[in-house]
Amino acid sequence: MKTQEFIEQLPVRAVMHRADGSFTVVPRVALGSLSADALAKINAVVQEYSLAGVRLTAGQHMMIDGVSEDILSDVVARLGEVGDTYKYKVQACLGNTGCKFGQRDSMELARNLEAFLDKFNLPSKIKASVSGCSMCCVESMVRDIGLLGKNVGWTVSFGGNAGKKPRQADVLAEDVTSKEAFEIIGKALDFYAENARIKERTARFVERVGIDAVKAAVFDV
Ligand code: SF4
Incomplete structure (x- = not known):
């Protein structure tokens, strides 16, 4: 599956393509809250793929920046819940x-x-x-x-x-x-x-x- 097709079948706002060619993956953060299990998964993924860390936004999102195309689908699969359940x-x-x-x-x-x-x-x-x-x-x-x-x-x-x-x-x-x-x-x-x-x-x-x-x-x- 091509990368764009992969992104399009994910929930809304799950992955963003950055100007430098890398991707930002957005773990699901419902109403600003994350379970201990979700936090542990995010930490494990960041460490395993040697990513820089996470970035918190004003809109109560958590972003994982700097994900290269070759590991994108693995990172998404390991995180499990990404993007938003709802449109708005x-x-x-x-x-x-x-x-x-x-x-x-x-x-x-x-x-x-x-x-x-x-x-x-x-x-x-x-x-x-x-x-x-x-x-x-x-x-x-x-x-x-x-x-x-x-x-x-x-x-x-x-x-x-x-x-x-x-x-x-x-x-x-x-x-x-x-x-x-x-x-x-x-x-x-x-x-x-x-x-x-x-x-x-x-x-x-x-x-x-x-x-x-x-x-x-x-x-x-
Ligand atoms: S708006 Fe601020 S002060 Fe009021 S309930 Fe919410 S967090 Fe508390």
Whole structure:
């Protein structure tokens, strides 16, 4: 099997081709967490193939750089779980499962959100983030979809971006249940999918059509 065909049959974001001809392999890190067994496997692979180590990214990924083409399939096979299970990446903090400030269970909501977002076919990549309180440690207000936990419910935001042209997201709703939050997110994404240009991120989309148009589609006003 050719290398490109091998990469294409792997889960999303499992392997990246670098400009110097080497590859970066991405062990699966679900919501920023790794089991002891997964960590041991990664360490064993890095040592066995004399790789430089691992690199952690701002997006809660772990990268193994400098993998040459001749060992790529072996490294992937030895790691076992690579890339992401779902199309769209969701970040989360511990929320009330481990942070003293946490108001809600951001980890559980993020797990459900990853599965929920997988049903959509969107015109561009999106990033989502779930913070367990208004301190917003996982930067939910600069993500396409953001959730913030409060003691009375969730704040839902849309259209944020932290890239070279940052945009603070607009709040679509406050103090809603997780079920209501998913309904709101679903309607906002349906409107985005139907009206956005190819590769137009939600931030640029909201700037072009206006947040009132998004709210009208979400709340039928
Ligand atoms: S947003 Fe920060 S302070 Fe708040 S629950 Fe998450 S990690 Fe804790």
